Amino acid sequence: QSALTQPASVSGSPGQSITISCTGTSSDVGAYDYFSWYQQYPGNAPKLMIYDVTNRPSGVSNRFSGSRSGNTASLTISGLQAEDEADYYCSSYTSNNNHVVFGGGTKLAVL
Amino acid sequence: EMQLVESGGGLVQPGGSLRLSCAASGFTFSVWWMTWVRQAPGKGLEWVANIKHDGSEKYYVDSVKGRFTISRDNTRELLYLQMNSLRAEDTAVYYCATVGHIVGVTAVRFDSWGQGTLVTVSS
Numbered sequence: 001q002s003a004l005t006q007p008a009s010v011s012g013s014p015g016q017s018i019t020i021s022c023t024g025t026s027s028d029v030g031a032y033d034y035f036s037w038y039q040q041y042p043g044n045a046p047k048l049m050i051y052d053v054t055n056r057p058s059g060v061s062n063r064f065s066g067s068r069s070g071n072t073a074s075l076t077i078s079g080l081q082a083e084d085e086a087d088y089y090c091s092s093y094t095s096n097n098n099h100v101v102f103g104g105g106t107k108l109a110v111l
Numbered sequence: 112e113m114q115l116v117e118s119g120g121g122l123v124q125p126g127g128s129l130r131l132s133c134a135a136s137g138f139t140f141s142v143w144w145m146t147w148v149r150q151a152p153g154k155g156l157e158w159v160a161n162i163k164h165d166g167s168e169k170y171y172v173d174s175v176k177g178r179f180t181i182s183r184d185n186t187r188e189l190l191y192l193q194m195n196s197l198r199a200e201d202t203a204v205y206y207c208a209t210v211g212h213i214v215g216v217t218a219v220r221f222d223s224w225g226q227g228t229l230v231t232v233s234s
Contacts, residue, residue: 034212034219038156045206045224046148046156052212057222089156093219099172100219102156 003101011109017078020106022090030071034093037075041086085110113138113223115207120228133190133207141185144210146218147192149203161218197232204229
């Protein structure tokens with residue numbers, strides 16, 4: 001069982017906006033800004049999409065945005081495109097064991 | 112362009128050993144903390160180990176302590192993971208990655224990833 005909780009799947013139509021949630025605790029998501037989102041296509045390596053809750057690395061589309069409220073962080077993808085269909089993982093620093101923990105992943109389907 | 116290429120995976124029996132390698136190119140390898148992250152089939156990601164840029168500090172997830180050893184050769188721009196006493200639960204794709212941000216001794220962000228190498232532990 002993953003330390004951070006994500007929905008198993010989310011879906012949306014092209015052009016729509018979707019949000020993927022990642023719920024943790026006051027020892028991780030709710031306490032620190034060291035929170036990231038990764039995108040992974042099947043059989044491929046993960047790619048960093050959001051870091052420090054809201055920041056986008058150079059080259060990542062501004063259709064991707066991050067936010068947080070309490071112990072839950074969210075990834076929002078606006079103007080959904082077919083190429084966004086992938087698995088998305090969240091990660092956070094945790095003070096429980098001073099490690100980084102990941103969510104179980106969310107499969108995004110673009111219908 | 113940053114590039115990481117893992118190798119060394121394969122099928123090994125429980126209790127066996129394997130050494131993974133990760134060849135880096137396109138960046139100054141010797142100034143980066145590096146890490147190994149694994150992903151069991153159909154499962155999520157799990158951080159495994161970190162190593163400081165000069166190899167002087169190494170950190171491991173509890174489940175591999177005493178069995179796995181991370182190391183690096185900055186002259187040859189190679190990262191290694193020596194895996195001993197392998198168990199079925201170590202079966203996973205192993206990724207090497209650059210550490211984008213360290214908090215204390217914890218890697219909290221992974222910037223560039225290799226394509227991974229599959230390790231299967233089975234009799």
